[in-house]
Amino acid sequence: MWPRLAARGSLRGTMCSPQLGSSVGLQAAMDGAPPPTSPTGLSAYVAVSQLLGLTLLATTGAWLGRYRGGVAWHSPLQFNAHPLCMVLGMVFLQGDALLVYRVFRHEAKRSTKTLHALLHGLALVIALVGIIAVFESHRAKGISDMYSLHSWCGMATFVLYLLQWLLGCGFFLFPGASFSLRGWYKPQHIFFGITLFILSITSCLLGITEMLLFKISDSYSHFVPEGILANTLGVLLVAFGLVVGYVLTREEWKRPPLAEELALSMDFKTLTEGESPGGGSQ
Amino acid sequence: MWPRLAARGSLRGTMCSPQLGSSVGLQAAMDGAPPPTSPTGLSAYVAVSQLLGLTLLATTGAWLGRYRGGVAWHSPLQFNAHPLCMVLGMVFLQGDALLVYRVFRHEAKRSTKTLHALLHGLALVIALVGIIAVFESHRAKGISDMYSLHSWCGMATFVLYLLQWLLGCGFFLFPGASFSLRGWYKPQHIFFGITLFILSITSCLLGITEMLLFKISDSYSHFVPEGILANTLGVLLVAFGLVVGYVLTREEWKRPPLAEELALSMDFKTLTEGESPGGGSQ
Numbered sequence: 001m002w003p004r005l006a007a008r009g010s011l012r013g014t015m016c017s018p019q020l021g022s023s024v025g026l027q028a029a030m031d032g033a034p035p036p037t038s039p040t041g042l043s044a045y046v047a048v049s050q051l052l053g054l055t056l057l058a059t060t061g062a063w064l065g066r067y068r069g070g071v072a073w074h075s076p077l078q079f080n081a082h083p084l085c086m087v088l089g090m091v092f093l094q095g096d097a098l099l100v101y102r103v104f105r106h107e108a109k110r111s112t113k114t115l116h117a118l119l120h121g122l123a124l125v126i127a128l129v130g131i132i133a134v135f136e137s138h139r140a141k142g143i144s145d146m147y148s149l150h151s152w153c154g155m156a157t158f159v160l161y162l163l164q165w166l167l168g169c170g171f172f173l174f175p176g177a178s179f180s181l182r183g184w185y186k187p188q189h190i191f192f193g194i195t196l197f198i199l200s201i202t203s204c205l206l207g208i209t210e211m212l213l214f215k216i217s218d219s220y221s222h223f224v225p226e227g228i229l230a231n232t233l234g235v236l237l238v239a240f241g242l243v244v245g246y247v248l249t250r251e252e253w254k255r256p257p258l259a260e261e262l263a264l265s266m267d268f269k270t271l272t273e274g275e276s277p278g279g280g281s282q
Numbered sequence: 283m284w285p286r287l288a289a290r291g292s293l294r295g296t297m298c299s300p301q302l303g304s305s306v307g308l309q310a311a312m313d314g315a316p317p318p319t320s321p322t323g324l325s326a327y328v329a330v331s332q333l334l335g336l337t338l339l340a341t342t343g344a345w346l347g348r349y350r351g352g353v354a355w356h357s358p359l360q361f362n363a364h365p366l367c368m369v370l371g372m373v374f375l376q377g378d379a380l381l382v383y384r385v386f387r388h389e390a391k392r393s394t395k396t397l398h399a400l401l402h403g404l405a406l407v408i409a410l411v412g413i414i415a416v417f418e419s420h421r422a423k424g425i426s427d428m429y430s431l432h433s434w435c436g437m438a439t440f441v442l443y444l445l446q447w448l449l450g451c452g453f454f455l456f457p458g459a460s461f462s463l464r465g466w467y468k469p470q471h472i473f474f475g476i477t478l479f480i481l482s483i484t485s486c487l488l489g490i491t492e493m494l495l496f497k498i499s500d501s502y503s504h505f506v507p508e509g510i511l512a513n514t515l516g517v518l519l520v521a522f523g524l525v526v527g528y529v530l531t532r533e534e535w536k537r538p539p540l541a542e543e544l545a546l547s548m549d550f551k552t553l554t555e556g557e558s559p560g561g562g563s564q
Binding site: 143144147148149150152153187191195198199201202205206208209210212213214217220221222223227230231234235238242245246249250251 | 425426429430431432434435469473477480481483484487488490491492494495496499502503504505509512513516517520524527528531532533
């Protein structure tokens with residue numbers, strides 16, 4: 001049974017049975033075999049996501065630098081820190097924070113979890129700087145706040161993202177939450193994590209549309225280079241979300257539990273007769 | 283073993299093992315037990331999704347009727363058919379087409395599949411009318427086509443949605459595709475189905491922002507009723523997507539295979555030594 005599963009690419013068996021897939025890993029660990037490698041295709045998709053992520057950061061920089069005068073904090077250019085920070089924090093770093101369970105699939109769960117929380121925390125701080133930039137810039141120019149659909153979606157996303165981060169730390173990083181409570185919250189955390197990532201990208205697209213219609217409404221319909229560049233940034237944002245979403249949702253790419261996690265989860269199961277939130281794939 | 287699984291709510295066992303969960307259903311069918319009911323909570327979530335769907339259609343109608351002069355085909359109001367058709371086709375009907383596998387979970391797979399294809403087909407036709415409306419309206423007013431991020435995202439979504447529908451019919455509805463080819467395509471079909479639904483909602487949000495900045499750019503920042511109503515429509519679109527997405531991705535709400543499908547899939551498995559695309563949950 002084991003050799004046959006391994007010959008199928010080692011992950012066929014984990015699709016509907018993490019316990020079974022993990023047993024293969026446990027067996028391999030017991031035999032002193034080398035640690036399993038990443039599944040075929042995963043590395044390529046992750047590499048494409050990073051290439052897209054860096055390209056969309058460069059495109060944002062190019063748009064702001066070439067057509068919007070660049071970025072400076074204590075100046076009329078303060079507003080430009082907003083799109084740069086939001087793309088960097090709420091898209092690139094948030095996306096990478098979601099990918100850590102796929103990329104560092106053979107590291108200890110605790111380390112991966114800490115990196116996941118740190119990247120989300122960094123994303124939050126950078127996004128906060130971006131939000132301060134837009135509020136200060138509006139105040140300096142006498143522009144109203146929070147009237148547009150972009151601001152409604154963006155602010156709701158940021159507040160819920162902060163809440164999700166706090167809940168995530170409370171449930172999974174710090175001790176206190178019971179095993180069954182973690183097990184109940186985990187699928188909600190995953191669903192809302194992906195939802196907030198999608199909402200972040202959507203808010204960026206709304207922001208791009210708003211900025212173009214504020215700045216180049218007269219020439220946008222003539223296919224001017226700035227319009228095409230900013231539209232391309234929108235397409236890159238969608239492409240980044242698509243690749244990250246594909247990596248996250250592909251069943252056989254989910255993180256298999258390590259041998260020691262499986263052993264621990266089996267001990268817990270025996271003790272509590274409950275399900276293990278850490279033992280399943282994430 | 284069986285009574286214990288059943289006592290847990292009958293679906294615990296299907297989470298990671300459709301075969302096991304189906305065996306319970308098969309057992310129940312053999313015992314002449316009444317057909318299983320929908321899982322707890324699913325009906326409530328579906329009801330909320332339909333309430334949200336109808337509310338967002340009413341809100342679109344209210345916006346166009348109260349502030350944009352209503353809808354008429356051979357007139358300057360032709361453009362207004364565009365938002366109405368896109369919200370009805372690409373959001374409400376597309377969302378409902380995705381939900382049929384959760385709602386009609388105890389009907390024959392063939393009937394559910396046909397309804398799924400018909401609803402998507404109807405959505406496509408209505409969306410096509412909406413697209414014709416905007417192109418004809420632009421031509422009448424001498425406005426350029428396809429320059430904005432909304433038009434790029436919207437058109438890409440429509441073309442890919444049409445392609446997805448054609449591929450779906452080719453693979454699953456008409457005979458011809460082999461069992462293994464269907465099995466390979468099914469997860470891609472599901473991933474791109476949800477992705478296109480999200481992209482449709484995103485395109486609508488971009489369209490709302492565009493329309494508001496074209497029509498009420500001077501008063502939008504003063505929190506005028508039209509701006510608040512249209513922003514609320516955007517929030518309702520996000521809420522509809524969120525509820526539909528939650529219903530679709532909740533593991534224990536996926537459609538369990540019927541007893542006869544399971545028997546058929548087991549026959550096929552014996553014959554082909556392959557996996558069953560119809561036997562698993564969708």
